[in-house]
Amino acid sequence: MKIERTDDSTYTIPRQGKMRVPGVLFADGRLYAGIDDGACLEQLMNVACLPGIVEASMAMPDIHWGYGFPIGGVAAFDMEEGIVSPGGVGYDINCGVRLLTTGLEKDEVQPRIRELIDVLFAAIPSGLGSHHREFRLSEKEMRAVCERGASWAVSKGYGDRGDLAHIEDLGCIGGADFEAVSQRAYERGKDQLGTLGSGNHFVEVGYVDQVIRKTQADQLGLYPGRVVVGIHTGSRGFGYQVCSESIEDLMPATRKYGISLPDKQLVCAPLKSPEGRRYLGAMACAANFAFANRQMITHFLREGMEAFFRRSAGELGVRVVYDVAHNIAKIEEHEVQGRRQKLCVHRKGATRALPPGHPLVPESCRNVGQPVLIPGDMGRYSYVLVGAPGALSRTFGSCAHGAGRVLGRNQALKATQGRRIEDELSRQGVYVRAAGRTTLREEFPQAYKDVADVVRVVEKAGLALPIARLKPIGVIKG
């Protein structure tokens, strides 16, 4: 494989073999050296072979191996000639991150963090197969969740109207087709709305540890020492079911439309085909379910905090900074070689990033740019950035989404045999509660890259601008 260093934040894999476009990897020397497994770069090249791909197959600095497409991948396809692929979105459709600010200071929360986390752990169902005992969606309600997303939750009293303006696409993407959702997916999802799930999903209570750009941080409500809450989850078993059924559904389509694939996991269908439309319609349902899920969790969090601190909602001031998807395919318009073009942008482990002034950035922060949320690992820190003009000109308005794994789950389990991660984290000032027995070992901090390295690259590449660094004090894991 040929790969060239283009500049201080970019590597290029020139067209070779069946590649229709080059591969572009955003990384500097240090990060590139950390990619010891070439398999994810091969996946990057495989994506470049798909019909209708525009400009390049791209990967963010947090790239690692995924199903078919690499995680950290961005690929845009022409609406006429292009395809849509479930592997380009991932199993957890609209997995994403929401960040909340509060009116609380670190000093008043830290001494009581254990009790607070225990209260929140009881309020938010967590872990593999987590569900609600009583709350259950009828089929009619499930349809409404799929078609309306976060606004369904708000209309039922879960949260405030004002939350919606601070969610990507106002918490609802278009094109939802409930007829494309199976009975089995409904059955699996009906009691899972407002649950966390497992693996790398979390609710994290932390504080603003470092302000990097004060004007923008002030405008986002990120003041030094201010308590914040991060929520990372997606569409649970519902999205998983939609994805796995769609892969089955699209298998024959690949051959039917004469698409040759370098890897079976890249199963796809033309965007114009009935099969492609069906996937997009079902995917939108799962994406909207995930927006509603994060909205419900926000509500449970507010309720739990109000009871715990014995303060009113107004006094606590829990506000949504932003909610961004990082596993999704969306129809967007972008400028390609000087011309506006409608594209299907796949972001798999990549967030949207829009620069200051863009009409889709919420009015309250339009002059600073769309908040880009990049969580790190449980022990170190996370970053809040805002989109920069380079994202629109280079990556179809996309940026990195996290630290990226350096150890797979099994490797992490081996590396931590006999260790008590909760005790290690507690000594570092982070109180953790987890539902699963092995989750903390799978997710221990050193299983991930240092997210500061990822942030350095996206800043150098002009994709986003760091605004603040957040540190955790209490974490709920699944």
Added chain:
DNA sequence: ATGTGC
């Protein structure tokens, strides 16, 4: 990621 696996 996932009621984890043909």
